[in-house]
Every structure is written in C-alpha cells, then in structure tokens.
Amino acid sequence: MNIPFNKPYLSGNVLASIQHVLDSGKLSGDGAVCKTVERRMELLFHIRYTLLTTSGTHALETAMMLLGLQSGDEVITPSFTFVSTANAIIRCGGKPVFCEINGRTLTMDVQDVERKISSRTKAIVPVHYAGVSADMDELCALAHTHQCMVVEDAAQGVNARYKGKFLGTIGDLGAYSFHDTKNYICGEGGALLTNDEPLARRAEIIREKGTNRSNFLRGEVDKYTWVDLGSSYVLSDILAAVLNDQLNELDAIQQRREKIHRAYIAGLTELEQLEKLRLPVIPEYCASNYHIFYVLLPDAAQRNRLLTKLKEAGVGATFHYIPLHSSPYAQNVLGLKDLKLPVTDTVSNSLLRLPLYPQLADDQVQYVIEQVKKILR
Numbered sequence: 001m002n003i004p005f006n007k008p009y010l011s012g013n014v015l016a017s018i019q020h021v022l023d024s025g026k027l028s029g030d031g032a033v034c035k036t037v038e039r040r041m042e043l044l045f046h047i048r049y050t051l052l053t054t055s056g057t058h059a060l061e062t063a064m065m066l067l068g069l070q071s072g073d074e075v076i077t078p079s080f081t082f083v084s085t086a087n088a089i090i091r092c093g094g095k096p097v098f099c100e101i102n103g104r105t106l107t108m109d110v111q112d113v114e115r116k117i118s119s120r121t122k123a124i125v126p127v128h129y130a131g132v133s134a135d136m137d138e139l140c141a142l143a144h145t146h147q148c149m150v151v152e153d154a155a156q157g158v159n160a161r162y163k164g165k166f167l168g169t170i171g172d173l174g175a176y177s178f179h180d181t182k183n184y185i186c187g188e189g190g191a192l193l194t195n196d197e198p199l200a201r202r203a204e205i206i207r208e209k210g211t212n213r214s215n216f217l218r219g220e221v222d223k224y225t226w227v228d229l230g231s232s233y234v235l236s237d238i239l240a241a242v243l244n245d246q247l248n249e250l251d252a253i254q255q256r257r258e259k260i261h262r263a264y265i266a267g268l269t270e271l272e273q274l275e276k277l278r279l280p281v282i283p284e285y286c287a288s289n290y291h292i293f294y295v296l297l298p299d300a301a302q303r304n305r306l307l308t309k310l311k312e313a314g315v316g317a318t319f320h321y322i323p324l325h326s327s328p329y330a331q332n333v334l335g336l337k338d339l340k341l342p343v344t345d346t347v348s349n350s351l352l353r354l355p356l357y358p359q360l361a362d363d364q365v366q367y368v369i370e371q372v373k374k375i376l377r
C-alpha cells in the first residue's frame, strides 16, 4: 500500500477548459473567466464582492493593506496558523498579537482575545482551522465593542458554514485559498470577499498595481493611472478556468470528503473510548467542509511513534503547524521568547493528520483505520 497524504483533485473537463482560454488569446489576469468565477462565487456564497487573487496569502495581504495599519497597530490572530496570516500583518505595518486556541475546536480562544484586545487593536483575524468555524458571533461582538475589523482567514473554509452563513462572508473581509492542498484548487490562487463597496473598490485598485484600471474597463474613467499603493494580485484566466471547473463539482467534492471523514470517525471511535486518541469536534453551529481529518494523541512521543509506524505501513500521515510564536522568526526577530500559549503547544505536539481527498477509495480509508488501530492497540 502507498497512500499519499494529498492528491490534487481535477475534473475531467480541465484540459478542455484550459485549451479554451489558450485559444481565446487572452491569458492574463482579471479576464472574462475570472469575472465568470467571481460572479459565480458571489451567488454561491451570498457575498456582494469577490475578487480572485494570485493566492490566499495575497488575499490576506490585500485585506491588511485595506486596514491602513500604522506603526504600533495590533492585529490579533492565533499562533496555530499558517505563516501567511502573520506575514500579511507585518508586511502591512502591523504587529501580530498571538492568541491561544480553544483545545476542543482548535479555533481562536475568545477569552484570550478578550484579554489581549485594546485600543491599539485594529483587527481580529480568526482562522477557520480544518474548515471548522471560529466563534464568529462572540468575535464580531468583541470587534464591534472595540471598533476594530474582523478579517476571516477562511483559506481552509471554502463552502463551510457558521450558523448558515458561509465562512469568509461573516467578517468585514474574508480570504480564501485555492492552493492545491485545499478543497477547491487551481494550483495557486485565492479570493478576497467583502460586502463593503468602498473596501471592494479599493481592493480592485490594490490588486491592479495601484491603478484604477478596473474603473477604466467598466467605462467609469476615460484613462487609467496610478491612484494608490498596490501590487499585482490578479489571477490568470488559465488558472481561473481550472477553478471554474471545480465550482461545477462544489458539492460533490464536499460530499465525498464528508463520507471519508465519517468513515474515519466510525472506525476510530473505539480508540477514543479506550482513550488512545481524541477525534475532531465539529460544533453543532458549524457545517464543516471536511478540509482536514486530524486526531490528537496523548503526547508528542505517541504522536511521533504513530507517524513513523504509519509511514512504514505506506500511509502518508503528517503533523501540522509549528506554532508561530515558537518559530525562529518570532523568537529572534519579534522577541516573543516569553509568550506562553500552552494549549497551542500541546495541540501542535499531539496532532496528526490522515489522508483526505476525493480520490481516496473506501478500501484505502479502511486500510488507514486498520493500521491506526493496529499501531495504537
């Protein structure tokens, strides 16, 4: 058996869709296919403005540029996240304030946010880990009280919901990723979402090198020029065509992932009852997109042992984030040697992810379950 940790899923039409763009002679960013995908996403996810970007990282950077951070401004985000969340804050002049996660859901710990929020806080950036939403009502209420913004890092949250609302559409701004490790992919890509018209207009300018080219293309101005600080974050139509195909299978992809997730839960519940591991929790207010299937082992030694033994059995299991606050950059450059986030450390040391992608066959899932059982019993 050789079961890789991840395999990018591509639809059967993808070559024809790419060929169509190549034949059109228009390959650059923000073209007709991008517009089609953006309008589709606005309808699918009930959001007024969707702007495709070159990555989830760039969607987060655009969001941070929109905040207009000044020196000393703080942005609260979990330490248990991908580096892009924190890079975006720092690159745009802010200071990341790392908070704890809830040990049950692995999303932002609201009480710790409450402790760390102040008049210097300009935004809260919740991360919807594994496609499970953060406590958005509580976080939005805190942000409202302290007059700061909520930027959702919904890189892992596409097509998942919190109390019926799609992740990425609840805060002031939301960021999606279509990197090939995510649920819906185009190689590298992302999107910025907002219901706020001024923010959307300015994001268009930032994405187009700081020019008002988008206004020009809509016939709103008769030439286009440099009007703001920007960069080049428009997605090529070639990649947008790949993403367009994925949207045709939006629910089918999710249903297959859900089926695998349920099979893992059913197969591993026995081990949870024996207290050999803990299974992921999806709170009742959340409709997951089943982005990640993880288990939590009692400690790092047992996690590492399971990881090694699974590799020997041909199963591509893997750990996840090294907490950002304990990374070399945070320790040496940001000076965070004294920051203690014990829940984050424990989760990081004990978490193990199992393979989860639409092409994973039922018998492969059963094989993974059997191996985990054999190793832990």
Ligand SMILES: *Cc1c(COP(=O)(O)O)cnc(C)c1O
Pocket: 055, 056, 057, 058, 081, 082, 084, 085, 127, 153, 155, 156, 176, 177, 178, 179, 188, 189, 190
């Ligand atoms: C994947 C991911 C990103 C970055 O997305 P890219 O498209 O790879 O740039 C940011 N935040 C989180 C939580 C992610 O999982």
